[in-house]
Amino acid sequence: MTKQQVSIFWFRRDLRLDDNVALHHALQSKNPVIPLFIFDTDILESLPQNDARVGFIHESLQKINAQLNAIGSSLLIKKGRTTEVWENLFKEFAISEIYFNKDYEPYAIKRDWDICALANANNAACFSFKDQVVFEEKEIIKADGLPYTIYTPYKNKWLEKYKSLAPLEEYDTQNYFSHFCKNHFDFPTLQQIGFEESEIKVIPYNLTQIANYQETRDFPAIDSTSYLSPHLRFGTVSIRKLVNWAARKNDVFLSELIWREFFMQILFSFPKVVTQNFKSAYDGIQWRNNEEDFRRWCTGTTGYPMVDAGMRQLNQTGYMHNRVRMVVASFLCKHLLINWQWGEAYFAQKLLDYDLSANIGNWQWAAGTGCDAAPYFRVFNPDIQLKKFDEKGIYIRKWIPEFDLGYGEPMIEHAFARDRAIATYKAGILK
Known part of the structure; x- marks a missing residue:
């Protein structure tokens, strides 16, 4: 019997269903979409069994899975070395297309090249999209085409480009939820993945005090920070929604979001900084x-x-x-x-x-x-x-x-x- 052709959307640093660029495009492909997350053992092996970040990822995936269950779908969870997991997925499913959002770290770039090469060998197409940043790679560069290495001129160019696009487009996914595969994959417990609950928990983010951010942000006793950073790191919140909101609310807070993208483009342009001094x-x-x-x-x-x-x-x-x-x-x-x-x-x-x-x-x-x-x-x-x-x-x-x-x-x-x-x-x- 011929297997049904499917598209796979691969969650990584984008643990949400709303305003997710690659998911938006995957759900408009011609095939039903299987949502996938891989617990990468090459990363997990260096972590303690009670690592709070793994617990947060698991908790975030549970929330996604509950949303999918409500529409008759579910999240496919795998654990192993990424390449080996994908090799097995190609045996298990008739995959015609893979969709994912870009990651700019050296390990991730190589991983994604390897998976796209594997997809090509299996006659599947790979589609990657910008999602975790507003501007990526070489979108903010100097007049001579070189990357900025000083923050302030980078920020000024970033703001100039943002204002020409504002508000940023947010990507509808909910209207296409019917395109998810109708399936029921078993959702593993944290223990089945090889981890245990941590006493340390990620705090829900809070943007209520951002109006006074510039006056209070340097005083640790006030505790007026947003606790947003883990949510940005794992993509439980959309950077586009956040930037559109911050641009209306507080310029200093927006500047902190721009610092995040500045360091990302430094790492992308100068990967030596992982092990060496920039200077x-x-x-x-x-x-x-x-x-x-x-x-x-x-x-x-x-x-x-x-x-x-x-x-x-x-x-x-x-x-x-x-x-x-x-x-x-x-x-x-x-x-x-x-x-x-x-x-x-x-x-x-x-x-x-x-x-x-x-x-x-x-x-x-x-x-x-x-x-x-x-x-x-x-x-x-x-x-x-x-x-x-x-x-x-x-x-x-x-x-x-x-x-x-x-x-x-x-x-x-x-x-x-x-x-x-x-x-x-x-x-x-x-x-």
């Missing part, structure tokens, strides 16, 4: 990389309240306030002279919103080795940052309950650390 002149820095110092930074026991509160917040919740991220990153790289890659790797383990491009971009910014980075001689004073942004100590007392009971002394004196950092950087800069 190779800084390759000669002689990092101390003291493992005991690093342990104290990781555990939030440096004796600097702002640093320790931030690290404890990260360890306990998977979140860290953005102002505090700058302070803890600067402290690791400059006070302790530990390579930014150590901090980047630790954040990659802990952050619920971990995104390769933003994490690398921000860590190299703090270390002074990245594009448009803070100058090497700028060394945050954690005590001054505390006085400016948590003067009453509300934030630090929340995360350091022993603060008023004889809190420990700083592990290193600021003035000494600052002078040492500047001297080390100056000596290490390659001429």
